[in-house]
Amino acid sequence: MASVSLKNVQKNFGDTLVIKGVDIEIEHGEFVVFVGPSGCGKSTLLRMIAGLEDISAGDLSIGEKVVNALPPKERGVSMVFQSYAIFPHMTVRENVAFGLTIAKVPDAEKNAKVQNAARILQMEHLLDRRPNQLSGGQRQRVAIGRAIVREPAVFLFDEPLSNLDAALRMDMRMEIANLHKQLDATMIYVTHDQVEAMTLADKIVVLRDGEVMQAGAPMDLYLEPDNQFVAGFLGSPAMNFIQVNVSELDATHAMVIGPGLAPTRVPHRGRAHTAGQSMTFGLRPQHMWPAEDGKLAGVVGISERLGSETVVNFRLQDDSSLIASLGTDQIFTPGQTVAFDFDPETAHLFADLK
Template sequence: MAGLRLASVRKKFGATDVIRNVDLDIADGEFVVFVGPSGCGKSTLLRMIAGLEDITGGDLFIDGRRCNDIEPRARGIAMVFQSYALYPHLTVYENMSFGLTLNRTPKSEIDTRVREAARILKLEHLLDRKPSQLSGGQRQRVAIGRAIIRKPAVFLFDEPLSNLDAALRMDMRMEIAKLHKELGATMIYVTHDQVEAMTLADKIVVLEGGVVQQIGAPIELYKKPANKFVAGFIGSPKMNFLNVKVTAVSGSSVTVESPTVSPVTVEAKGFSSGDRAVLGVRPQYLRRDTDATGGSRVKGNVSLVERLGTETIVSFETMSNERALAAIPQDEVFEAGSAVEFAFDPQLSHLFAA
């Protein structure tokens, strides 16, 4: 296995900067997820690591070896694609063994590796089938098996579950997590789905516009987002952003309020009295306020109620015409159009510059 290091890595397509000065260290055996919206550069960065895209500037090191000009097949990596990329005329066994056959690996070794990968991925009973006879989840497991038998130093996954339905995605997430634990391999995984990122990663790299916005453990990004973009991207339902005004500053404490939000005092730096700001509160931290006195509160009118069984998602419009959400764990009754007031703990909120 191997670790990776990216040092000021850049990529340009013509005059357009797609990846901008990415610095990243990935430890041996770590599971790292690149996450961000479509077009943020995450797949391009993965393809640069794989050698499928040239590096415009900076350096890529795999296991301490500079790999900028090394051919993809010599980098010790294996890549699993979104489209599976299986040969339709070959059986599962032949698809998995294809690369080793090309390299003239002895047949006995090929058979051992294929059957071991099939055991890990529960494909033993499917080895004689063609891809057209498999479900989407089974095809994806075959693609992963083809990568496993190469015994790469690094596994690369490019949105491998995006073609699967919700139930299969959950099953395959569990399979990939178990695979990582069993192999102890270095894995880099690209997705736009922050739920996948939160559940799989040891470390998440959040990208936007080709720039790394934050790197950290999933819970760190959730509880301590570096900026408004990360705060809004990580977490489901997404964080509420409410426009407020700074009314007082005392040391590292800032008090804000608005026609919608009662006075809230939070820990924040870089603000002055009179500044406009944005208060971030996660829907899960809002609770129905039955006590009219004390605490921090946000008011509005209910516009939509979604009952999901385990929780109720209440969409409401604030006094400042902002749309916000509350995720209420109890099966409480809300009526569309009615006035509502939610309380929250100021220590669980975040303050961002407007």
């Protein structure tokens, strides 16, 4: 069993605290994605799990064992790097077999395992080539092959797809998802791409400035974000935010009003406390539709017709800019006044972001 558990894990570089006490529980077989903007500490956290960075405070356990002081090779993990890091002086076969060669696995067993990994990754025909004869996607396959051949309990992926072009990225994403199903291993995956996070993860951990903003199943985070940061990070186009004031509230809902927003009764999920409080109102672009008497009124800026959808950018009277994403092809002209309506139950209220 390879659960991974982080308890109040911290990391400082000199005086700067870059990981500020992170608690994450990862169960055996789970696919966990660390996601966040650059500089949020997600790669550092992954490298701490790998053993490539020291842990300044807190406990990291893999299985039931605290591994803080163990070198990478004793942690039972393998890692796929963004730059692939496959060795240019070795053939694909030697690259994939590297960990087994180091561990002095007998040749027959080693060859069988390499063959098996090559079969899973459909690269049997590449085994005798050198890395400089491979395309980017093939190199990434080799890097993954090197990781799976040792059958580690935990796989670590550090932005493995970010060097690939968009089409290839989608293929590889599906392959990684398949791999997870086949291998029954714990996988921890770092990315800044929320699409990868949403599609691959059993559990997403959203990080910001070295802190966990929220962790949970992708749709839970999408539908019930705890704070404005998570709400804005997941979903594309990003959630709209406007400043509103609470005029009255009860146990579940608050009446809010803002420039360009007619008084609306929306669920506050325990985050509104007093009448008169200033809050951030959030609404996903997909949750609006044009309506004569819509609650949000403004002037159209740019609209993009994508065929299957139409993305409209419009401005409220206080000049704040919103985006609506409509599931049909519709024509808007710049400067046209427009009103959008929405189901108040799909709206969110957040404390103002610090």
